[in-house]
Amino acid sequence: MNFKLKVWRQADHTSSGSFETYEANNVNANQSFMEVLDVVNDDLTKAGKEPIAFDHDCREGICGTCSCVINGEPHGPEDKVTSCQVYMRSFQDGETITVEPFRAKPFPILKDLVTDRSAFDKIIQAGGFISVNTGQAPDANALPIGRETAELAFDAAHCIGCGACVAACKNSSAMLFVSAKVTHLGLLPQGQPERNRRSLKMVEVMDAQGFGGCTNTGACEAVCPKGIPLEFISRLNRDYITASLMERPESE
Amino acid sequence: MILKRLFQSTIGKKILMAFTGVLLFGFVIIHMLGNWQVFAGAEALNDYAQLIQSKAFVLWGFRLGLLAVVALHLWAAITLTIANRAAAPEKYAESKTLGTTWASRSMTLSGCIVLGFIIFHLLHFTVRTVPGTPEYFQQDLKGRHDVYAMVVHAFQNPWLVGIYVVGVGLLSLHLSHGLQSMFRSLGWSDKRYLPLQMNLARIFAGLIFVGMSGVPLAIFFQLKDF
Ligand code: HEM
Ligand code: SF4
Ligand code: FES
Numbered sequence: 492m493n494f495k496l497k498v499w500r501q502a503d504h505t506s507s508g509s510f511e512t513y514e515a516n517n518v519n520a521n522q523s524f525m526e527v528l529d530v531v532n533d534d535l536t537k538a539g540k541e542p543i544a545f546d547h548d549c550r551e552g553i554c555g556t557c558s559c560v561i562n563g564e565p566h567g568p569e570d571k572v573t574s575c576q577v578y579m580r581s582f583q584d585g586e587t588i589t590v591e592p593f594r595a596k597p598f599p600i601l602k603d604l605v606t607d608r609s610a611f612d613k614i615i616q617a618g619g620f621i622s623v624n625t626g627q628a629p630d631a632n633a634l635p636i637g638r639e640t641a642e643l644a645f646d647a648a649h650c651i652g653c654g655a656c657v658a659a660c661k662n663s664s665a666m667l668f669v670s671a672k673v674t675h676l677g678l679l680p681q682g683q684p685e686r687n688r689r690s691l692k693m694v695e696v697m698d699a700q701g702f703g704g705c706t707n708t709g710a711c712e713a714v715c716p717k718g719i720p721l722e723f724i725s726r727l728n729r730d731y732i733t734a735s736l737m738e739r740p741e742s743e
Numbered sequence: 744m745i746l747k748r749l750f751q752s753t754i755g756k757k758i759l760m761a762f763t764g765v766l767l768f769g770f771v772i773i774h775m776l777g778n779w780q781v782f783a784g785a786e787a788l789n790d791y792a793q794l795i796q797s798k799a800f801v802l803w804g805f806r807l808g809l810l811a812v813v814a815l816h817l818w819a820a821i822t823l824t825i826a827n828r829a830a831a832p833e834k835y836a837e838s839k840t841l842g843t844t845w846a847s848r849s850m851t852l853s854g855c856i857v858l859g860f861i862i863f864h865l866l867h868f869t870v871r872t873v874p875g876t877p878e879y880f881q882q883d884l885k886g887r888h889d890v891y892a893m894v895v896h897a898f899q900n901p902w903l904v905g906i907y908v909v910g911v912g913l914l915s916l917h918l919s920h921g922l923q924s925m926f927r928s929l930g931w932s933d934k935r936y937l938p939l940q941m942n943l944a945r946i947f948a949g950l951i952f953v954g955m956s957g958v959p960l961a962i963f964f965q966l967k968d969f
Contacts, residue, residue: 499836510836563837594833659841661848662827664753694752703830704753704823706850707924713842722933728754729930735748735755 492518492579495587496531498543504599504607512587524567524577525550525557528590544603550575552716555651558658559604560591565655565714573653573716593654595663597701608654610700611668615652617696618689619672621681640678647675649717656711656719662703667711669693670727671719677730687734694731753826754928756819761928763816764921768947770809771914775954782967785891789883792890817858824851846920853917860910867903868893895969898962911955919948 494515501508513531522530525547532542548556557574561567567577582588590604598606636644650671657663673690676682682689705724712721749755777795780788796802846853867873871880879896883889897903922944926932932940962969 497836560835560837563835563839564841589837591835591837594831594835596830596832661831661843663830664827691748694754698751698753701830702753703827704757705928706827706847707920707927708843708847710841710843720934721927722937725927725930725932727930728758728928731748731752731754732758732930735745738745738748740744 492520492582492584494518494527494579494582494585496527497587497589498603499591500543500603501592501600502602504601508600508603510589518579520578520580522579523550523575524559524561524579525575527579544601544605546605547575552576553651555653558593558606558608558653558655560593560658562589565593565658566653566716571716571718573651576716593658595654595657595660595702597663597665598654598657606654608652610702611652611654611665613700614665614669614693614696615672618685618691618693619676620685621676621679622684623681634680636679644675644678647671647678647719647723650675650715650719651717653716655714655716657702659710659714660703660705661708661710662706663701664705664711665697665700665702666705666724666727667715667719667721669697670723673727673730674723677726686730687737690727690730690734691738694727753823756823757928759815760819760823761925763812763819764925766812767816768918768922771918771951771955775951778955778958781891781894781958781969782961785883785889788891788894789885789887789889793887796888813861817854820851820854844920846916847924850917850920850924853913856913857910857917860906860913863906864910867897894958895962898959901963904959904963907959908956911952914955915948915952918951919945922947 496513496515497510498513499508500511513535515527515531518527518530525545528543528545535542546556546558548554550557552573552575555573558565559567559574561574561577566572566574568581569577592600592604593606593608594600595606597610598608601607648671650668652668654665654668656667657665673693676689677686707721707724709721712719749759777791780791840848863873879893881889881892883892898907923937923941926936926940961967
């Protein structure tokens with residue numbers, strides 16, 4: 492297969508970027524999209540040009556590092572996969588594929604397709620944790636958790652923090668990500684002590700980092716590689732309302 | 744502090760919008776039921792209008808309350824829209840709708856047009872300063888303001904009919920997303936209820952469109968002897 496790749500090139504955070512078009516010829520249909528970028532980069536390097544900077548790490552869909560917007564869709568055309576799990580068979584032979592970085596104010600572009608998503612780390616630091624006692628590992632069945640609760644918490648725990656939800660949202664809202672964390676930890680007994688503070692603090696930092704508000708359009712759910720459902724946002728709102736009502740003054 | 748969170752956080756502002764949105768929705772339903780008096784004839788409509796106007800302090804209390812609700816809804820809409828635009832300043836070269844509806848993406852636009860329509864409507868039938876006719880100030884045989892004559896006269900004009908149909912059309916578009924969004928903003932939605940909530944939103948939006956635009960259309964097309 493042959494493709495044209497229309498790729499966003501930007502030297503650094505402060506400079507303005509533009510698209511460059513590259514050819515990728517004799518591509519195997521079962522090559523991954525990132526392997527094609529690797530091949531294009533080899534050619535660029537051999538020609539003495541700057542290779543395309545793009546984020547990737549595990550390349551098996553579990554780390555959340557890869558972050559391209561392919562043909563207008565964060566993580567590309569396939570349902571519930573990350574960019575590193577996109578294969579060339581998903582495209583038409585001869586197609587021009589547009590590749591852009593995530594575009595959101597809280598995710599500044601560092602170079603080409605690489606964005607700085609440390610705003611998510613700040614949100615996690617604000618409340619995405621639980622307090623556990625050190626010492627012996629607890630007995631496996633000492634904390635009974637109903638199957639349905641465990642399943643729902645596990646669904647939420649699937650979030651890999653990739654930021655595609657933000658990239659897809661017209662408001663660059665991080666609500667799907669935050670809702671996944673709040674749901675995951677808030678459903679389990681280990682997450683209860685910090686439950687109220689967690690939703691308040693995470694939302695506070697989310698707002699402070701410059702993410703927009705949720706208008707329930709559902710674009711986030713459509714692109715999430717881990718199928719985090721919109722209903723978790725409603726759950727976050729519910730937790731947030733409860734926590735605001737129960738909040739005590741800081742001094743206590 | 745709950746108030747601080749309500750007025751400062753993105754979630755809090757959406758709660759305010761949802762809450763004021765429900766109140767406005769309730770008002771629209773009552774308003775629509777009131778409008779249907781026109782089908783019962785001059786006596787019924789003028790009587791109803793007289794009843795509403797009779798207690799100045801109830802009337803003004805209601806008007807001021809409604810104004811406050813609109814102001815809150817508008818304030819939250821404007822501040823959130825500004826923040827949302829600031830959060831996403833750069834558009835994609837290639838953009839896809841990603842499963843979203845036009846109604847959900849255009850809430851600010853539909854809301855602004857609805858606001859324009861509300862102002863026009865107030866100038867038209869309440870303040871009565873839209874260039875019009877003596878009929879607007881006429882009294883009926885019992886000395887009441889002849890609302891019936893005013894309305895029937897107004898909707899002989901195709902332009903006015905057009906403005907009202909488009910105005911309530913955008914209102915129902917706004918509500919087709921707003922009414923389902925509201926459940927989620929208030930934290931009262933999950934996958935068991937979501938399909939029901941989406942259908943309710945569409946049904947009520949449709950009902951409001953038919954019920955509201957039905958009055959000017961029925962008068963214009965003489966569906967009944969007005
Ligand atoms: C005065 C002009 C208006 C403006 C500028 C406006 C704007 C908006 C905006 C921007 C939203 C947020 C949309 C979202 O987050 O998805 C919204 C939501 C809503 N609006 Fe309005 N609106 C207006 C009038 C109305 C009226 C007259 C009604 C009811 C009859 C109404 C009912 C609602 C409802 C129920 C919501 C849902 C709240 C939520 O998402 O939680 N709005 N409006
Ligand atoms: S919710 Fe989905 S899209 Fe958003 S960060 Fe988590 S895995 Fe990525
Ligand atoms: S590189 Fe780890 S998820 Fe794509």
